[in-house]
Amino acid sequence: AQSVTQLGSHVSVSEGALVLLRCNYSSSVPPYLFWYVQYPNQGLQLLLKYTSAATLVKGINGFEAEFKKSETSFHLTKPSAHMRDAAEYFCAVSRPARQLTFGSGTQLTVLP
């Protein structure tokens, strides 16, 4: 079985502050891990993915995530938040021949 847990359904940061969105996974085999972003009334857009290559993954819009097997974590970070980063963020896990499993989501609010 596979699952992800996103800690914190709502996160607020000030513009220019560090963004940290937490994701922990559970998988019986080495997983593939993803972060998706969803802006209001839009579909999901892939931010970045881990597919067993480099453990530090860089994505679009200045985001990055680090795969830590010992902590079963794949937290999403961005050094400096912008107003346009305000959105819903979903962590997801999969493995070969299995469907993607989404976390419950984290709503990011960026304060001016």
Place this chain on the structure above:
Amino acid sequence: DTEVTQTPKHLVMGMTNKKSLKCEQHMGHRAMYWYKQKAKKPPELMFVYSYEKLSINESVPSRFSPECPNSSLLNLHLHALQPEDSALYLCASSQVGEGSTTGELFFGEGSRLTVL
């Protein structure tokens, strides 16, 4: 720009109407998906088509009827819906093949459905 196109973007229908949602992708993917998403919730898988054949039906009520006419198109036929079916319906596609895929999904912008 998304490479998965969904139409219409918005749909309002009565409980006795029959309507359809359409999805098209030209990435050569052989798996296509329908998801339902309620506000502030993750997408919920409804159907999966693999090589144009229905491979997963997540116990979806029969008032939702999927169709995959060819490898690029996916439809969702709607009939006798209930107000609680109002949601964002997302189409997605992915590659297929053991050992060669990561499960990465490519999503369309969604169709916002309101049932009156």
